[in-house]
Amino acid sequence: MVKKLQGEAFLLSANELRTGKVVFFTKKGWSSSTREAIKIKADEINKYEEISIREEKKCKIVSAKFVELDDAGNIKTLRDKIRNCGITIKI
């Protein structure tokens, strides 16, 4: 999962296996909100990658990835913002 990650802080995110819903890793498990998501430092990536592998094996989540945060602690890229907030258009 870890591919040339740049940046200093991340959230661990994934899609729920059953629903495909975007979720973030918190101290209490997976949540659809980023509010309680654990902020991961660059040197902790390996530890959380192991967690994501374990969680995938439990059939809770799929397609785990690290979401980069900016200096203010907000999600950095537009793609990840859309992943978190949902589509930007009215249906």
Added chain:
Amino acid sequence: MYKYSDTDKKIIASRVKQFENQVNRRLEGKLTEEEFKPLRLMNGLYLQLHAYMLRVAIPYGELSSKQLRKLAFIADKYDRGYGHFTTRQNIQFNWPKLPDVPEILNELSLVEMHAIQTSGNCIRNISSDHLAGLTINEIEDPRPWCEIIRKWSTFHPEFSFLPRKFKIAVIGCDEDRAAMLVHDIGIRIIKRHCQVGFEIFVGGGQGRTPIIAKKIKNFLPKKDILNYLEAILTTYNQEGRRDNIYKARIKILVQELGIERFKSLVEENFSKLSNKELEIDKKSIEEIFQYFRLPPLKSSSDKIPLEDNQEYKNWIKQNVIPHKIKGFSIVQISLKEPKKPPGDATSNQMKALAKFSEDFSFSEIRVTHEQNLVLPHVPNKELFNLWSQLKKENLATPNLGLITDTICCPGMDYCALATARSIPISQKISNHFNNYCKQKEIGNLKIKISGCINACGHHHVGNIGILGLDRRGEEFYQITLGGSAKEDAAIGEIVGPSFSETDLIDAIEKILNTYKKHKKNKGEDFLSVFRRIGIKEFKKDLYDNFTEKS
């Protein structure tokens, strides 16, 4: 319309059962995602940015009212009340849950539909002209040939794991309404010396290497079609690259070998084929043609009702075209209502359309590759009545072929591959050029928008093409000019540096001003002017004194 044989029914039912088993094993942890992914893709199930997406096949874009009603039911029960019609005449549901998918597939099978071959490196759903069988200048209806090819290609053991995906389109007249020349294989029905056969094109495609297909066969007798396709696919399977995903499509192979060398390899394979089973006799062809007979349309001298209503008049002018049977019309329904994502239809709209098709069009609906729908056989005398009802459902937008009739991929709002959003761009264009008179003044113009280089929004063949890019984390849009997906197919030329979302509409206005300045007469459309004056004039007007707003 084609009806499933007992064999078709058995195949689809067993496939649903098989996938149900695979999903259960995945949910129980007996299959890893790595093992499951190719299985779900073979059943049209993707995992996108924030949900699963199920792509359902609509073979050659033909639907019955019963099928459309079922799609509406699926949208309501298992999704969020809408579906998205794609540029390959399919429909996508954006929010299904994994445990529900076998049930959805089972529901689809009840109305003879499925999601097979809508993904993966196989021969995909065969696409065709949405006006097949309806127009006077057609040599022969292409749909029976699409069905014959579908039967041959479905679960073809040799061609289920090709180097890359493979798309085939078939058309039945000189006019290309199916973007046939940007398919891996394009087939045009032609008549030579009183004999009907096929002209075959190969190696077309879009994506990061857009190429117009090259002619490989001037005339192929009908009986040989499957053997010849088998020869092309065998050649591709043997020679195509599997080491590099970006070089694996047949277009790259044809380009690398050259059309003459590729052709000689195909001819060699063709001559070796002793597969008599694939030769089609007249009787089998006639049997398939029976399914595609026109409904009982009685020609009449009924004229289109004249009503003193400008909106209705605009709609007649823009969206309605003559049927080959006198007294009937073909009604094109725009899914490009302002402020709505292009190609989206709500479940209520689907249900209404199913009803209208039963009331006015012998229960038949067609899907176009330009993400619109068609009611193919509407009696002229019913047109005002139909328009009034379509209007209530927001399905009477009079913009077919005009600037707001954009083609657009889902872009970064849904797609995990996209580098920028495309739907908001389409909506901006739609809002800016909403006025019908303004659109008419601009004339026929195809704007096509893709959210990444994979070109699902066909930007390469847009008269104006827009490609969304990620420039240092910001969305930017590159413009191409002069593309065409029709019989005069061409790949658009990049006009210059890309524009921010804020500057894009101004840029389009400038391009249109250049067009207007050089237009010789009212009838000269954008593409003709572009071909006459070239890209330089557009470039000059677009970039001289240009200042970025953002």
